[in-house]
């Protein structure tokens with residue numbers, strides 16, 4: 001549905017996007033990840049025919065963004081980074097304007113506007129001036145505008161930026177539900193978002209693609225041997241000795257006092273073994289309270305940081321780092 | 333068909349803006365008020381002069397023409413007022429879209445640059461035309477109280493002249509608005525450009541060389557002369573239409589090229 005080949009964009013002497021290639025199948029949701037200034041917005045602007053590429057080609061639904069921009073624009077719904085809205089218009093009037101320039105036939109307009117308002121939960125504010133809405137609501141108006149014409153392709157530049165947690169969840173649900181029949185590219189800095197919504201991730205840094213895979217594979221690949229975090233009530237010394245004797249434990253590090261008489265440990269297990277039942281039995285069997293037991297994987301955040309900060313500039317795929325070296329975060 | 337719909341969508345949006353803010357009402361009031369005032373002054377002067385000249389002929393005498401004494405100065409004064417009013421109509425057309433980032437909305441929807449430019453141009457010209465129309469209420473007493481109804485034709489050509497002249501300035505103002513994201517800057521630049529266009533007419537001197545004549549030909553006010561006297565010359569109409577067309581062409585080129593320079 002979307003095919004990007006060797007796309008390059010230079011602003012003067014600065015190369016913002018540097019030979020990016022990827023493709024998105026129909027119905028797929030692609031997450032577009034990268035630190036600030038990576039070139040996500042620039043790539044999306046090229047895909048939506050807002051900017052011309054310096055080199056390379058991009059095709060959307062079989063149409064070249066440069067040769068047939070109108071055909072491409074007819075098939076795309078786009079939310080730019082800052083939703084482009086007219087502050088002196090009411091929400092419904094704005095959507096009505098959008099429905100006209102999107103070429104929705106007159107008889108369908110009302111229905112489509114109502115649907116979009118419904119889906120993005122804007123019913124309460126439909127007759128409010130956009131300028132008087134909070135940022136989150138404005139973001140939703142932007143989303144409503146993008147899905148209004150039920151386009152084949154949705155290009156969403158940080159669609160959940162500025163939303164409250166409840167809204168983020170709802171918007172992700174909405175995006176997920178739009179997948180399947182729509183093809184979606186979504187850029188974000190929030191990695192759980194990608195884990196939850198996207199079928200595939202493209203990580204881009206300094207204008208280059210540095211990794212491309214499913215979120216699961218990326219996490220898996222970098223998860224390492226499966227470290228665990230154990231929290232139990234008791235003294236560090238006896239617990240240390242206890243845990244050390246559990247079969248399969250190949251590494252053990254005290255992580256200090258977790259408060260309320262609880263001490264924490266990081267446990268490295270043999271590759272491919274889940275030691276959680278054994279560890280639980282050992283702790284409880286020795287008469288201690290087991291307070292916490294969780295798997296320490298690398299979250300996408302860490303992978304992301306790893307790839308985008310320590311990776312060499314030539315964009316090679318990173319080596320899988322040992323999970324035990326990674327900072328401890330929950331990733332069950 | 334779809335292009336017509338797109339243009340009219342833009343026109344509607346701009347009109348919503350004009351009438352959703354005080355701007356349209358203020359301009360309508362100022363324009364109509366000044367129109368009435370200039371009309372009144374010219375008319376009184378005309379009555380005075382004709383009374384002096386031909387006894388008590390009640391102004392409609394054949395010796396002095398109402399067109400020459402009232403309509404012509406009136407329309408020409410309004411042409412000067414338009415120099416101030418039109419920048420206020422055009423300055424935000426593109427500058428504000430660029431500042432708000434809504435130009436990205438327009439550029440990524442299935443619209444062409446031409447449709448956007450034309451929509452904005454027609455919106456401003458439409459409002460300007462509406463202002464002229466409203467200000468015609470000032471003529472009502474003339475028809476009501478005059479013993480013989482005045483001829484409507486010179487009024488019609490004068491209105492047409494003012495409209496065509498306004499459209500030319502609006503086209504230039506639309507172009508200038510594409511050059512900046514600051515509407516105040518766009519307004520000031522437009523005003524300066526209009527003044528420059530006005531002063532071109534002052535170069536008109538039959539004894540001058542061909543270059544100066546050519547420059548004078550570009551004067552937007554000079555081509556109003558005949559029409560304000562009630563004489564409709566196709567050449568003048570063509571001049572204004574091509575002038576507007578050229579301004580709009582520049583605007584379209586500017587919008588398009590900015591994407592390339594971005």
Ligand SMILES: Nc1ncnc2c1ncn2[C@@H]1O[C@H](COP(=O)(O)OP(=O)(O)OP(=O)(O)O)[C@@H](O)[C@H]1O
Nearest residue numbers: 011014016034035036037038039040041042043594
């Ligand atoms: N109009 C422009 N002129 C010059 N340079 C630009 C322009 N727009 C973007 N850039 C540069 O191009 C690079 C990529 O920017 P881009 O906006 O695509 O990043 P991004 O991945 O969207 O970042 P963010 O996460 O902050 O939104 C940056 O270095 C930026 O400074």
Ligand SMILES: [Mg+2]
Nearest residue numbers: 040041042081
């Ligand atoms: Mg961005």
